[in-house]
Amino acid sequence: MARYLVGDIQGCAAPLKQALKQINFDAKFDELWCVGDIIGRGPSPLECLELIRDMGTATKMVLGNHDLNLLAVLSGVREANPNDRLDTVVNLPESEKREWIDWLVQHPLLIRSEDNLIMTHAGIYPWWSVSEAESYAKEVSEALQQAWRSNKLDKFLVAMYGNEPTQWSTSLEGMDRIRFFINVFTRMRFCDLSGHLNFSVKQSPDDCNVPAHLKPWFELWDVSEHTLVFGHWAALMGKTLRDDVIGLDTGCVWGEYLTVMRWPDGHRIKVRAAG
Template sequence: MATYAVGDIQGCLTPLLSLLEQIDFDPKADKLWVAGDLINRGPQSLETLRFIRKLGDSAVVVLGNHDLSFLAIVEGFQAMRDGDTVEEILRAPDCDELCYWLRQQKLVHHDPELAYTMVHAGIPPQWSIKKALRRSAEVEEVLQDDDRYQDFLLHMFGSEPRQWDKSLRGNDRLRIITNYFTRMRFCDAEGQLEFQAKSGPDSAPKGFKPWYKIKNRKANADRIVFGHWAALQGYTDAEQVFALDTGCVWGGSLTVMCLEDQTRYSCACD
């Protein structure tokens, strides 16, 4: 039995299947952790959703920004943008079922036995893993509530507030939590977010650093796997932090890592 974590698939099912064959993945014995952005920009978004969903309990999924944006498109709260490849899902007869399944997924997953935490973008420096799980649960509760999830999606977009404050309430509170877990790259020591810079860690604006390089992070001793940041090319110089988005949808590669021994396997993507 082994547990593998994979970076952003973004609708690139063929490389994923190739990787699973390479590692001899057995859904009856093994687990596949998916670090968000299952869909969009790649050519097989519908097939990817169906495949991961069909894995059942063998798959552990956290949501990424593309997954949440898709749910907002379904509800009519966001227009499709150039490069989006979710139209096939919208036309699919099982679209409602797939959306419901997405809404049941987490923003942060923690396995105390393996001693790993998975998130799409990162954990802000002011939160421990325990605190991050509590904040994640707030968004998950709303997203799974048939009476509240549409209002959440309607107000989800935006870059304000840029910093956590425990006094925040309502949509502002849910938005900053969501932005930390699904959009964050750079922040400052107090957890203030910076959204403009999207290239490598050396492009940090003055006063900001990659979230995992903030000194005295509360989760500094915890092992974290994440995706989202293709410009890192799978590399961080933080010993306990593992970047898994290696830019498959941009012509890079798809990467999985075995959590038990940290061995990486990659597949080139056309």
């Protein structure tokens, strides 16, 4: 069995299919771990969703910010942004939309393997331990699934949006607490040394316009026996300058390429974006 880790697909079905062909992926024997943002801005969102779903237990996936946005759109909480190109999903019959909601809410915000591999979409708050991060991710999943089961998903998703609070405190409660967790796992890029998240700066850390007080979250993450894999930050093009923190978003939807990495040897293939 081989385990492959794939970066942000974002509705780009053609490079995903080409990558799976190049690695001779066999769903009977191999695993594909998806770093989230299966859809969003790419031309083939429904095809990507179906590809991942139809692989069944051969795939593991964490939710990204675009996946949560799709939940909000399918639930009627948000209007689809034309730039997200979600028409093929949004125009499905209501019964099929509910099936996709049910499928999406089953996916976690963090996956951890027995061989010390951790995957989240955006990263882990540098002031948390791995066990704390696991616990907080589970807390969100349980709240999300409970909201779906109790027909309160729309209220949950409305309350999910927002940038506050920007700093972790054990005193956080209710949706403030849940919102902070979601923002860490799906939106985080930069933070300051006091632990405040910044959501407005999205460029590469090498950019001279990045304020000096902001640091990429992974620069503040302690070295451990774990390898942490994330996506979300296309401007990095995978560059973290660390062997134990691996970025897999290499801007496929922006015309760059889709990266697939084999675990644990780290062999990577890169497939150019279609067109």
